[in-house]
Amino acid sequence: MKTKISLILFSALFLAACQGSAPSNERKLNFGQYENYTQKAPPPQETQAAQNDDGYVGISTMGKKSSYGDAVVTVASKKITLGQSAGEAQMTALRTTLDGAYASAQKTYRPLGFTYTISPVGAINPLSDIQVACVLSEESAQDVGQQTCNMFFNKINAAMSSPNTP
Numbered sequence: 001m002k003t004k005i006s007l008i009l010f011s012a013l014f015l016a017a018c019q020g021s022a023p024s025n026e027r028k029l030n031f032g033q034y035e036n037y038t039q040k041a042p043p044p045q046e047t048q049a050a051q052n053d054d055g056y057v058g059i060s061t062m063g064k065k066s067s068y069g070d071a072v073v074t075v076a077s078k079k080i081t082l083g084q085s086a087g088e089a090q091m092t093a094l095r096t097t098l099d100g101a102y103a104s105a106q107k108t109y110r111p112l113g114f115t116y117t118i119s120p121v122g123a124i125n126p127l128s129d130i131q132v133a134c135v136l137s138e139e140s141a142q143d144v145g146q147q148t149c150n151m152f153f154n155k156i157n158a159a160m161s162s163p164n165t166p
Helices: 002-020 088-109 138-161
Strands: 048-051 057-060 072-081 115-120 129-137
Touching: 072 138, 088 115, 088 129, 088 138, 129 138
Parallel strands: none
Antiparallel strands: 048 057, 072 129, 115 129
């Protein structure tokens, strides 16, 4: 009996404490301390279209300087075959090749946001085929994206076709 009363008393105190600490709806938040905060969404900017030599038209609704920074886009990707028995040695050689091609393209064109991604796409051995993507910021992709990625992949092709590559 004593435990039932203490349980009821504890429950009543818990409920009273929860109701007393409930936030009021009248509380005002001060967002002025945040640098890029605006109370209304900025008006949509006109879409910008960029067309390259292949006839592809990319449309961007973001301005060059948005509150979130410049968007990144995959400019080109290529599947590289390392062979059915590819292992750690082939991946190390590929990684060295990618790093060299990246450094060369970065030094030549100096694009913003330039990086690459790799992902295994082999069916039986995941390392037998590797998908490599050339990624740049949206602004750099429009300016020097095609040249940067062409140089990046040409350097990879040249290194992979040389007789020294395992």
